Amino acid sequence: MIDINAVRRNTEGVQYVAHFNNAGSSLLPKPVAYAMTDYLHDEIRYGGYETMEKYQDDISLIYKHLAQMLNAQPSEIALLQSASLAWLKVFFSIPFRKGDKVLVSRADYITNYLSYLQVQERHEIEIEIIPDDSFGQTSPEALAKMIDSKVKLISITHIPSAGGLVNPVEEIGKIAKENGILYMLDACQAVGQMPLDVQKIGCDVLTATGRKYMRAPRGTGFLYLNQRLLDEKLLSPIFLDGRSASWTDEKTYTLQPNAQVFENFENHWGGLLGLGKATEYALQLGLENIWERIQMLSKNLRQQLSEIQGVNVRDRGEKLCGIVTFEMANKSPELILQALKAKNINVSLAKKQSTLLDMKNRNLESLVRASVHYFNTEEEIAELVGVIRKQ
Numbered sequence: 001m002i003d004i005n006a007v008r009r010n011t012e013g014v015q016y017v018a019h020f021n022n023a024g025s026s027l028l029p030k031p032v033a034y035a036m037t038d039y040l041h042d043e044i045r046y047g048g049y050e051t052m053e054k055y056q057d058d059i060s061l062i063y064k065h066l067a068q069m070l071n072a073q074p075s076e077i078a079l080l081q082s083a084s085l086a087w088l089k090v091f092f093s094i095p096f097r098k099g100d101k102v103l104v105s106r107a108d109y110i111t112n113y114l115s116y117l118q119v120q121e122r123h124e125i126e127i128e129i130i131p132d133d134s135f136g137q138t139s140p141e142a143l144a145k146m147i148d149s150k151v152k153l154i155s156i157t158h159i160p161s162a163g164g165l166v167n168p169v170e171e172i173g174k175i176a177k178e179n180g181i182l183y184m185l186d187a188c189q190a191v192g193q194m195p196l197d198v199q200k201i202g203c204d205v206l207t208a209t210g211r212k213y214m215r216a217p218r219g220t221g222f223l224y225l226n227q228r229l230l231d232e233k234l235l236s237p238i239f240l241d242g243r244s245a246s247w248t249d250e251k252t253y254t255l256q257p258n259a260q261v262f263e264n265f266e267n268h269w270g271g272l273l274g275l276g277k278a279t280e281y282a283l284q285l286g287l288e289n290i291w292e293r294i295q296m297l298s299k300n301l302r303q304q305l306s307e308i309q310g311v312n313v314r315d316r317g318e319k320l321c322g323i324v325t326f327e328m329a330n331k332s333p334e335l336i337l338q339a340l341k342a343k344n345i346n347v348s349l350a351k352k353q354s355t356l357l358d359m360k361n362r363n364l365e366s367l368v369r370a371s372v373h374y375f376n377t378e379e380e381i382a383e384l385v386g387v388i389r390k391q
């Protein structure tokens with residue numbers, strides 16, 4: 001059980017706003033903010049490199065906590081500046097050849113799909129969209145039928161940014177494993193929201209951001225990389241620098257033997273210490289507890305919204321997460337957002353651009369996105385629903 005009063009005391013932002021934009025960027029808990037400010041104060045006093053030296057043990061703990069959260073090894077974690085960068089670095093390291101196939105989920109994020117298109121232009125690969133099942137989820141059955149010797153990569157978004165959908169990532173992992181196909185998982189909206197176990201999922205790569213359900217600072221991201229990919233030389237890592245590789249001679253260099261091959265020398269260590277603290281904080285609360293409360297609150301919100309005349313809740317999926325999307329017959333999503341903002345209630349918009357193929361498929365331009373976290377309360381939900389009722 002989560003002590004809601006304690007977590008709200010630890011979240012200064014709840015005094016000012018009812019925050020339902022956790023799929024955009026969540027509210028930082030105090031210990032996360034203090035981890036950053038303590039580090040910055042030391043940087044001010046002692047210098048950037050010297051402070052980094054001083055915090056080596058805490059920096060090691062970032063890897064340890066993230067590895068614990070995902071059931072991986074610390075050496076399989078890389079720290080980056082965003083989920084997109086983490087994803088891009090791995091994706092562009094895959095040695096694609098003409099005719100290779102990439103099987104993708106329809107609700108993939110803009111970064112990912114733009115990259116498929118770029119690689120298609122450069123290497124003449126084929127992009128195939130895995131059909132949805134009757135719940136709107138990426139269908140493992142359909143995927144199984146699409147496998148042939150040309151499939152190089154299965155690339156899936158766990159929780160798309162525009163709705164409550166949770167894709168069946170473990171079933172997909174089984175198919176990838178049975179067929180020995182590389183499996184990349186964009187878990188940007190899933191980390192910090194639900195328990196994740198890369199061994200159970202069976203993904204080779206998992207990428208995520210800090211600022212959303214992890215409640216870590218902006219400008220932080222990370223990835224999990226199965227060590228096997230490096231040992232078997234299945235990737236050709238790009239954008240090397242003095243952290244990811246060693247310069248050994250005029251014609252030689254060596255790569256870092258672990259996931260750090262995808263890191264940069266320069267990093268926002270104060271922010272990353274915040275990410276480490278946010279991970280520790282989530283682990284202490286328990287990802288199972290967090291997930292249970294998010295499901296309970298978002299179910300209530302969906303239920304109450306769907307009872308209001310003129311409101312259409314648009315989430316699809318068998319199992320729904322904390323992202324609640326809806327529209328109204330007589331008011332644009334933008335005006336609804338403004339009406340909520342006037343009452344200090346933060347929501348965001350799910351826009352067509354971010355998940356173009358899915359939105360197009362569902363004939364949608366934009367939706368109101370109210371993304372619930374465990375620190376939200378029934379009272380805040382009642383406030384939000386109250387404003388919507390008056391529209």
Ligand SMILES: Cc1ncc(COP(=O)(O)O)c(C=O)c1O
Nearest residue numbers: 082083084109160161186188209
């Ligand atoms: C599913 C998904 N993937 C990737 C991203 C990109 O994350 P970042 O902005 O940290 O690069 C987002 C951001 O909204 C997302 O929702």
